[in-house]
Amino acid sequence: MPVAGQPAVRRRIAHGLVMSLSIELFINALIAGMLLGGFYAAVTVGISISFGILDIVNIAHPAFVILGSYIAYIVNSNLGVDPIVTGILALPAFYFLGAAVYQVYYTSFEKRGQDSLRGLAFFFGLLFIAEVGLILVFGVDYRYVKAIYVDQSLNFGFINLPLRMLIPFAMSLLGLALLQLFLSRTFTGRAIMAVAQDQLALQLMAANPIRIKRIAFALSIATCALAGAFLIVIQPVEPSVGREYIGRVFAICVLGGLGSLPGTLIAALLLGVVESLTATFYGPSWAPAVGFGLLLLTLAFRPAGLLGR
Amino acid sequence: MRTWQFLVIACGVGALVFALARWLGNDYYFFAGYTVLQFVVLATAWNILGGYTGYVNFGSAAFFALGAYSSVFLHKFHPLPIPILIIAGGAVAGLVGFGTGYLTLRLRGAFFAIATLALAVVLQTLIVNWDYVGGSRGAYIIRPREIAIVGNYIEYLFLIMLTLAIAALTIARTIERSRLGYGFATIRDDELAAEASGVPTLKLKLIATTLSGAMMGMAGAPFPYYIGYLEPSSAFGLQYAVNSIAMPLIGGTTMWVGPLIGAVLLGTLQQVATVTISSAVNLLLVGVLLVAFVIIAPKGIVGLVQDRMRRKD
Numbered sequence: 195m196p197v198a199g200q201p202a203v204r205r206r207i208a209h210g211l212v213m214s215l216s217i218e219l220f221i222n223a224l225i226a227g228m229l230l231g232g233f234y235a236a237v238t239v240g241i242s243i244s245f246g247i248l249d250i251v252n253i254a255h256p257a258f259v260i261l262g263s264y265i266a267y268i269v270n271s272n273l274g275v276d277p278i279v280t281g282i283l284a285l286p287a288f289y290f291l292g293a294a295v296y297q298v299y300y301t302s303f304e305k306r307g308q309d310s311l312r313g314l315a316f317f318f319g320l321l322f323i324a325e326v327g328l329i330l331v332f333g334v335d336y337r338y339v340k341a342i343y344v345d346q347s348l349n350f351g352f353i354n355l356p357l358r359m360l361i362p363f364a365m366s367l368l369g370l371a372l373l374q375l376f377l378s379r380t381f382t383g384r385a386i387m388a389v390a391q392d393q394l395a396l397q398l399m400a401a402n403p404i405r406i407k408r409i410a411f412a413l414s415i416a417t418c419a420l421a422g423a424f425l426i427v428i429q430p431v432e433p434s435v436g437r438e439y440i441g442r443v444f445a446i447c448v449l450g451g452l453g454s455l456p457g458t459l460i461a462a463l464l465l466g467v468v469e470s471l472t473a474t475f476y477g478p479s480w481a482p483a484v485g486f487g488l489l490l491l492t493l494a495f496r497p498a499g500l501l502g503r
Numbered sequence: 504m505r506t507w508q509f510l511v512i513a514c515g516v517g518a519l520v521f522a523l524a525r526w527l528g529n530d531y532y533f534f535a536g537y538t539v540l541q542f543v544v545l546a547t548a549w550n551i552l553g554g555y556t557g558y559v560n561f562g563s564a565a566f567f568a569l570g571a572y573s574s575v576f577l578h579k580f581h582p583l584p585i586p587i588l589i590i591a592g593g594a595v596a597g598l599v600g601f602g603t604g605y606l607t608l609r610l611r612g613a614f615f616a617i618a619t620l621a622l623a624v625v626l627q628t629l630i631v632n633w634d635y636v637g638g639s640r641g642a643y644i645i646r647p648r649e650i651a652i653v654g655n656y657i658e659y660l661f662l663i664m665l666t667l668a669i670a671a672l673t674i675a676r677t678i679e680r681s682r683l684g685y686g687f688a689t690i691r692d693d694e695l696a697a698e699a700s701g702v703p704t705l706k707l708k709l710i711a712t713t714l715s716g717a718m719m720g721m722a723g724a725p726f727p728y729y730i731g732y733l734e735p736s737s738a739f740g741l742q743y744a745v746n747s748i749a750m751p752l753i754g755g756t757t758m759w760v761g762p763l764i765g766a767v768l769l770g771t772l773q774q775v776a777t778v779t780i781s782s783a784v785n786l787l788l789v790g791v792l793l794v795a796f797v798i799i800a801p802k803g804i805v806g807l808v809q810d811r812m813r814r815k816d
Contacts, residue, residue: 245613251613251616251617253561253616253617253620298798302797302798303797306801310557310559310612310613311553311557311559311756312752312797312801314559314613314616315559315748315749315752315793315797316794316797316798318561318745318748318793319745319749319790319791319793319794319797320790320794322741322745322786322789322790322793323787323790323791323794325741326783326786326787326790327787329783330783330784330787437624437741438624440617440620440621440624441620441621441624444617444620444621445621448614448617479628479631479632479639480628480632482624482628483624483625483628483629486621486622486624486625486628487621487625489617489618489621490606490607490618490621490622490625493606493607493610493614493617493618494606494607497610497614
């Protein structure tokens with residue numbers, strides 16, 4: 195009879211321990227990935243509207259998200275206001291900022307039919323100005339916010355749910371649901387869905403396509419206020435963090451089938467899980483390549499997206 | 504003007520520039536001049552794809568870094584003369600350009616642009632995790648102090664980059680006046696119509712991407728010897744991506760002289776601003792100039808001059 199302490203038995207016990215540990219690790223990584231994915235959906239939903247529906251290649255989108263993070267940071271460090279409350283309060287300001295950016299984009303590029311090359315360069319320039327401007331003002335130090343829930347977590351057995359991930363996750367799902375209702379139930383929302391397909395038909399319905407596009411683009415920038423607040427709750431932020439999100443958001447947007455909000459959510463959850471598993475089992479230094487690699491693969495083999503035809 | 508006449512004149516101007524830098528007798532001018540010339544090559548390379556065919560490449564830094572890191576890779580294996588490294592770097596970057604183009608150029612233009620952004624991050628992650636070429640710690644390249652014939656090593660590097668710049672400009676000018684260049688222009692103006700008239704658009708786009716990528720790789724190949732210590736964040740620096748877009752767009756994208764004007768102006772301005780103000784401010788300057796030019800003067804400096812000349816007639 196094998197006796198505890200013999201080498202073979204010790205090895206079997208150790209093996210069992212490693213197995214159960216790695217299963218726990220796997221489940222936790224899976225859940226962390228889902229939570230992360232919910233947040234990614236919030237960052238991407240703006241791109242799904244501007245790039246997916248309006249066909250405006252706004253590569254400066256992550257820069258607006260970082261701007262949202264810094265506003266949440268400034269208000270939090272000076273007045274102690276909760277970052278997510280700040281994000282909600284900043285929604286109208288970001289809406290008007292988005293409307294202004296669209297106006298410049300429309301008069302300078304879209305109206306003149308130069309939106310492809312120069313429009314892209316314009317947004318690239320904006321991305322660059324935002325990043326360097328933030329570096330000049332705040333430096334490259336990581337900034338973070340203080341809130342009661344930032345370092346708390348719920349525990350169910352070995353499952354660990356940090357509140358700093360759970361709250362953005364839940365709020366993202368709520369926001370996504372509201373946006374989906376707006377796009378499918380209201381006249382303006384339906385007009386936004388229609389504007390990319392047939393501008394003339396929209397004019398016949400007595401809606402001004404430029405106005406509809408302005409509203410939609412402004413809405414896409416408004417989502418950055420909240421997404422930025424979520425970002426700084428989840429992790430410390432410095433100006434160049436935004437660049438990592440360019441690949442992620444476009445990967446999710448394309449994978450989700452351009453402009454479909456449910457598709458965006460599914461793709462975001464998928465990317466979150468794959469990234470989290472990669473970081474857990476191969477090391478965090480590989481995680482940035484996952485989103486971009488997935489994007490390259492999607493573009494090469496399935497450009498219509500997961501749910502596409 | 505024939506190509507050989509152009510080449511003779513370009514070499515003459517190059518010799519003058521070199522003589523001037525030598526006459527000034529300060530190594531700083533060679534260091535600063537090298538950077539400006541490197542941007543001439545990068546901007547011209549970007550313009551072959553971006554200006555002539557209208558496809559935007561945001562990943563210039565990736566192609567540049569590919570050239571630089573192929574040099575590091577080969578150097579660790581066995582030190583080789585720089586001209587051979589330039590050919591190797593060009594080959595690697597050209598191949599990657601071809602691959603990226605092959606995967607994404609059949610889709611709409613925006614997808615290619617986004618894919619090039621993605622390429623830079625994927626490659627940077629690979630390099631950071633690859634210990635042989637230094638990983639995230641970076642790699643030291645000890646360069647010799649002296650070199651045969653030329654003497655001073657920085658003068659040698661300057662000469663190499665000068666030669667590359669002349670070669671790049673000659674290639675760009677030759678393309679502009681060839682069947683290839685007209686093919687590129689049809690893609691830029693109306694790809695669908697070009698396709699319908701029998702222009703082999705995918706083939707032409709692949710030629711442009713490969714050539715442009717290879718030239719960027721060539722510009723990057725001598726970089727480790729110039730800087731002496733190469734780390735991923737300097738090889739993949741944002742300034743390469745933004746400058747190689749800003750310079751042609753500010754200079755003017757339809758002619759070979761546009762990227763040259765843009766690179767000389769912006770490159771010199773940045774050298775001055777880095778010394779007198781700060782390097783962050785000079786990057787901000789580039790961004791603001793880029794946005795201002797695409798909004799106010801979409802044809803760049805060349806376009807402004809052409810309009811003025813037309814008005815005089």
